[in-house]
Amino acid sequence: MKSIKIGNSNWKASAIALGIMRMNVLDSNKAVEVIETAYKNGINFIDTADIYDLGKSDEVFGEALKKSSLTRDNFYIQSKGGIINNNGKSKSFPEGLRYDFSKKHIIESVEGSLKRLKTDYLDSFLLHRPDTLMEVEQIAEAFDELETSGKVRHFGVSNFNPEQYKLVQSGINQKLMINQLQFSIMHTGMIDFGIHTNMTDNGSISHDGSILEFSRRKNITIQAWSPFQYGFFDGTFINNEKFPELNQKLKQLGDKYDVGKNAIATAWILKHPANMQVILGTMNPKHIEDSAAGGDVVLTNQEWYDVYFAAGNDLP
Template sequence: MANGALHASEISLGCMRITELDVAEAGALIQTALAEGINFFDHADIYAKGQSEELFAEAVAGEGIGRDKLLLQTKCGIRPGFFDFSKEHILASVEGSLKRLRTDYIDVLLLHRPDTLVEPEEVAEAFDQLHKSGKVRHFGVSNQNPMQIELLAKYVKQPLIANQLQLSITNTGMIDAGINVNMKIDRSIDRDGSILDYCRLKDITIQPWSPFQYGFFEGVFLDNPKFPELNAKIDELVEAKGVPNTAIAIAWLLRHPARMQPIVGTTSKARLTDICRASDITLTRPEWYEIYRAAGNKLP
């Protein structure tokens, strides 16, 4: 990851939908991930109401995979109808995840979306307790802007090493604002406080979630007739690079010098293998911008 805190794979397997598989299928997926060089697995306490963590642990045990082979990230803070960054909830959530994941420690704990009622002193107390006990080794956030992170950082002693944010070829707000500075157009509106540059300055790894989605879970853009120009450009690069279109989409994120760590949520072994081909190629600067423009973005 960006600050050198962890030797994590550049692609992470998101486990939100792993309960769509049975234990044997989940085990095979995890083994495929490891074979492809993925050692980082993303969870959250709310995924399938905790069942995703449980199934993952059962699959790992069934495959006889050692804990030292895995880096486990989980998230807490989302409750039915509200967000909760209280010390009591953070500690209780971690205890639940540890039990479900059948582990003594979490490698990375993220605060899952902002809680506007956050009392950062309580977060700091929770993080201190978890860190000193060895139950959590590293900490981060999800979907937070620079000032929200700065507020936490004023009180929290541990570095915040990751920020999980929605980003894909068709969801590029954090990129658009930086390209269209000082222009009276929609793309110049900075909706997130220059979070991309901020994370680079602070050595915080951006973890793009839903890297194949457009809108807010509206569907995938690959092979979608709504995006003919984009798919034509991607298909052109598929032919030139000899990799699947999923690999091109992830390679586009990996090409950014922010050294992002995409979270891919596939439950298909074959698709996961295809995605990991992204690590075999590097898009040129012109190719990166060609994809960006093909998604409907105009350069100033």
């Protein structure tokens, strides 16, 4: 498993991370198998969020790590906060549906995550989705307090466009190192826009404000979430009869490199020079092993484009 540099720093982590959003449905023994499989295959980065089943995923991971043969020092652990959507289901958060980047909520989000994860610190904390009511001064005060106390070592954002990123960065003392964005073979808007520059077709529409180019210039690590999904959690494109040409190409390349389709889909993301990190969401140990193998596959430029075409894309 190759390592990548996170942001413009000396922090290096595995190019593939394990997202634990779906860990809430596992018992602790199965969760142990998941995290030990991930680590065995070179994955040393864990991604979570306080909203994942209202903290249940955090709790299962915390228990599993305690029961496993691994320790806190074996992993970098990242959490996200700012989304409130519980409709009174939990006493841990105020009721309602909103985004909340107040100093109070940010600090409470981190402290709640630390308790559930059974750890003293987070390696990174991300603002989960942009809050149009955010006050940068509140974010700055929260980040300063969390950094000074040693509870958070690095900071970033998730699903932010360039101007939102710059707005937050302009008012805080820490360097934002990460932007977590949806990206996969079947979710390529940030690439399509650049390829279709000076055209008038749908591919030329910028939905994200040139976030890919902005991130490359600023040395921001893009963490690609839902790497095997199409649409917005509509399902996986792997072995999906809706995408026969794509799956045929993934199999062809998988046979060439002696890996599975998940590995090729992962390698396709890692091929991009933006130096992205792939976040796996699967809780299936076999799929984790297969996907992790993509960290050692280097596609040719032509193979990368062939996969892009098989997904239904074109060149102007």
